[in-house]
Amino acid sequence: MIQCPNRPICDGCPNFELDDDDDHARVLEELRPLFETHDLEVPTEILGAGPRLGYRNRAKMVVKRGQLGFYSRGSRDFVPIETCLVHDQNVEAAINAIRPLVKGLDGLKFIDVRYLREGVVTLSGKRDFSSEETEPFRVALSELPTKWSLHQVVSSASVVHPSNSSAPVLEAQVRDKSFELPADAFFQLNTYVLEAIHEAIRERVESGDLLDLYCGIGTHGLSLVSPEGRVRGFDAVESSVLAARRNAEALKIEADFAIHDDSQPPNWSDVAGSTAITNPGRQGMSTEVVEWLNSKDLAGIVYLSCQPETFTRDVERLTNWKVDEIQIWDMLPKTSRVEVLAFLSPRKIEVLEPSDTWVALVAGRAPHGELPGGKFKVRAIKRTDQFSLVSIQGTPVSEDEIVFALRKWGFPLLTPNQALAKSMFLNRLPLENVVSGAPCHLFAQARVPVKILDSLVALGTSEG
Known part of the structure; x- marks a missing residue:
């Protein structure tokens, strides 16, 4: 086995002495608690490509x-x-x-x-x-x-x-495409693994338009778009976006790259049916971008992340999307740092039939008692300083009637996604069953089918 001449004083490659199997097993065990906390399945293997040294x-x-x-x-x-x-x-x-x-x-x-x-x-x-x-x-x-x-x-x-x-300006080569790369621009440290990740994405993403979020020099979108598709992207780094535009022109790919940070969502129209590829920095995606993705009728989302902690946070906030597959890639062999690749597809949101029992997330400290009109009885299930999870019972009513009654209650207006992001106790709810179909300016709510009411009640009750 090759010995690192800098050990033990250098701790940059903590797994250097381990063989590949033990190295990957250690990393997976380190990731397990994080993934399980967020109800994500832990992959059984770590994928790799290229040399283990000199990469x-x-x-x-x-x-x-x-x-x-x-x-x-x-x-x-x-x-x-x-x-x-x-x-x-x-x-x-x-x-x-x-x-x-x-x-x-x-x-x-x-x-x-x-x-x-x-x-x-x-x-x-x-x-x-x-x-x-x-x-x-x-x-x-x-x-x-x-x-x-x-x-x-x-x-x-x-x-x-x-x-x-x-x-x-450097020239970066990814498979058969060359990219202009400003000396200070971001680019993956391991080109071998980058190309393998692109192959994995090609196997899952059908042809069509791509949305390249946090696009950098356009590496992902321009490498993966099909000949008949176009690429739209954004990034906060001006020099990188200007390079992305020149790269698209040199590669003769229809593209539109915008310069702005993620405090504002993209303003692209007609994105229905496109696939979004998001590769944010360590801080993950902003709330504004997450909400934008939740509101769009996309074919799918490909999430590439170098920070598992913010990745797990973000996919939990993507309440209108479900994770179909997660891959872990050994981007920097011999270290504990990995790249997470996830494929997400839209949740199928069903229109709920009238019911005599509902569960709603409402802003503020919801009281017990009857809603206006006397048709509904409210009981708090779980409460924080900002929100209350309540059960609503009465004669069978439609979703629209529940929304109308909640609006008359007079609490502050918040979008469902804002409420979900701010209520930490909701991390424990089975959000794949939560329906949040109300327009954004209606009263904050997350209506839950009655079939999971028992699991919500198990969280505990609050009486005052």
Whole structure:
């Protein structure tokens, strides 16, 4: 077995000494409590592709006391590194070429080394370095057998901005398509696994239009769209979206990429029948995007996430969607970090027949007693400071009559999705049975078929 020369002082690859089976078993056990808490089935295997070492196409390293290294996980403890076995060999070659030079460049804080079809080294420091100071770096990189360029940014505790030099542009290859990639743009660290994930998506997604949420340079949408389809996407990073537009033009794909963050939902029309591919950052999707997805008649959702915690939170909030399959991909072998790939399809919401027993989620502290008109008797099942889960009983009435009665109750107006997002105790409800078909401006409610009333009552009762 290959031994890591940096263990045990470096904890970047905690599973390095384990064989693949033990490595994957450990990661699955770490994920199990999280998935089970959110009533998600834990996959039985972790999928992989490509080499287990030498896969990482990017390295961000700390410069301290003239040495290169990393910060220990969860701390600012510096760990000097001479070599890293998970780095791509071209990344390692560039690091070794400039290693002797970092000590002589005063103010240098970080280096970012990235290699795809060609490479770029970004120097990050407290000041703008002169061309005379950086010339030795250019010379060292020029002596490598692969093509490299040099870039620099000026950083402080609160801001990073480009220096006077313009940022280079890389070319990324995904299967048979080439993408323009700004040096500072996001791109998957493991191209081998990225291509395998795309193949898994192709097997599940039928032809048609794609919605590329958090699109970056358009890698997912432009790689996966069928010849007759079009791509629409958004991202907050302007340079990435501009690159996505140029990539679509170069690939001759009909596309529309917008620049905005996720505090506002997309404003696309005629999205019915499209498939959404969402690949948010670690923070997951915003409430606005989740509600937008809940409101649209899409063919399906493909959710790709590097953060299982926010993934599980988001799919729980996607109340109009059900999870058909979850795959776990070993994006960064030898580490505990994985990529979650999930396929979601629309829930079939049935129109409920008139019933003499309903369950509703209402805003505020709902009292016991009769609703206006005297036709319905209300009993609290569960209560928080903001919401009450109540049972409503009376003569058989339709859903519309229940909505009308609730509106006359005079509580604050909230959408069903806002109520679901804010009421943590609802995480425990069997939400696949919850019907939330009311227009958004009606009284907040989640009407539940009577067949699950007993399981709701089992949550406990509140009398005052």
